[in-house]
Amino acid sequence: MYIYVITFIMLIVLSYTDCKTQRIPNTVTFPCMLIGLTMRGFPSLITILFVVMLFLFGAVNILPMGDVKMYMAVGFLLSGGAGFLVLLVSQCILIVYSIIKKGSVYIWQDRVTSYPLAPFVFVSYVILIIAKFMLWADETIQERILIWKKE
Numbered sequence: 001m002y003i004y005v006i007t008f009i010m011l012i013v014l015s016y017t018d019c020k021t022q023r024i025p026n027t028v029t030f031p032c033m034l035i036g037l038t039m040r041g042f043p044s045l046i047t048i049l050f051v052v053m054l055f056l057f058g059a060v061n062i063l064p065m066g067d068v069k070m071y072m073a074v075g076f077l078l079s080g081g082a083g084f085l086v087l088l089v090s091q092c093i094l095i096v097y098s099i100i101k102k103g104s105v106y107i108w109q110d111r112v113t114s115y116p117l118a119p120f121v122f123v124s125y126v127i128l129i130i131a132k133f134m135l136w137a138d139e140t141i142q143e144r145i146l147i148w149k150k151e
Contacts, residue, residue, distance in 0.1 A: 003039055004129065006032065007077045011122040014070055018118035024066030029073045036076030043076065050075045050084050067117045074121065082128070089124035090117070 010032045014024055037043065043051070051072050058068035075083030094115060 003036070003077050006035060007074060007125065008129075010073060010077070011118065011125055014118040015116070015122045018066075018116035022114070022116055024064075024070050024118065026069065029066075029069040032073040033069075033076045036073065036078075040076065040079065044079065046081050047075055047079055047083070050081075050087075054087075063117075064114075070118060070121060074125070085128055086121060086124050089127060090120040093124055094120045 010028060013028055017023060017025055017028075054063070054068045054071050054075070057063045058065045063071075071083060071087055074086050077083075078086070094117065097120070098115065
């Protein structure tokens with residue numbers, strides 16, 4: 001359960017700094033990556049593939065490196081599969097927002113027209129956490145607590 005709270009706090013801080021400065025500070029992402037690695041242990045193959053895919057996105061300028069490090073921190077904290085879901089949902093929300101706001105999908109052209117990504121990642125994280133609880137709606141509260149303690 002702590003991992004979800006740490007991820008939530010990290011995304012709030014990153015959303016604030018990204019909206020204010022359009023930068024993702026390494027002082028937040030690197031410690032969160034380390035926390036994820038120490039709490040989850042050695043990353044799974046899915047997490048490693050997710051991180052490699054993100055690094056390639058950053059290397060070819062599909063995503064800025066700050067956003068890549070933010071997604072890596074989410075991937076290490078939650079696991080690669082959940083990190084990939086956060087990536088997909090946040091990009092879908094960003095595309096819909098871009099179409100509504102500007103009528104186009106050009107979201108990474110340059111710093112002037114690009115949007116801060118961290119708030120979209122935060123919203124997608126919250127949506128996925130709510131969805132996780134909705135899927136567990138038929139279980140009792142005691143069973144939910146036991147499941148969260150095992151994670």
